[in-house]
Amino acid sequence: MVRARKKAIPKPWIGTKISATIIDFGEPLLAQLPPDAPLELRKQVVDLIVMFWNAHVMAKAWGHPEHLVEVRDRLRRAVAEQSMAPDALHAFETLSARHQEARFVDDPRAVGDWHIHDTAPGQWNIHCDARLPPSLPVPSPPAKTR
Secondary structure, eight states, rough: OOOOOOOOOOTTTTTTTTHHHHHHHTTTTTTTOOOOOOOOHHHHHHHHHHHHHHHHHHTSSOOOHHHHHHHHHHHHHHHHHTTTTTTHHHHHHHHHHHHHHHHHHHHOOOOEEEEEEEEEEEEEEOOOOOOOOSSSSOOOOOOOOO
């Protein structure tokens, strides 16, 4: 019996920067920031986005579902204790649903170190280091076509 070869399905995350993925993933929260948001507020929002992203990636691609459960439970406790606004839990649920989209769901990259820097008045950039699960080989970027 001859088996048909499975056609390789390109992974949408290969060849993309993790910082661009984080910006895309966190767009619902980033869009709520005023244009003149102070640096500290921007850092807090990006910190939440990265935490939510990493919890999902660690749960699925890295085999540590306890991270996702811990983040959800921590948010619920903080909201119940009124040490965090209920919007934080809503933001988590919004980004959790967003993580199921095809462009995010199979991305195994976790964010390591990250920082924000201003590029011009009213403009800023996010820099992130990507971390792959130890069992995953480093992928080659797609071949360039002429």
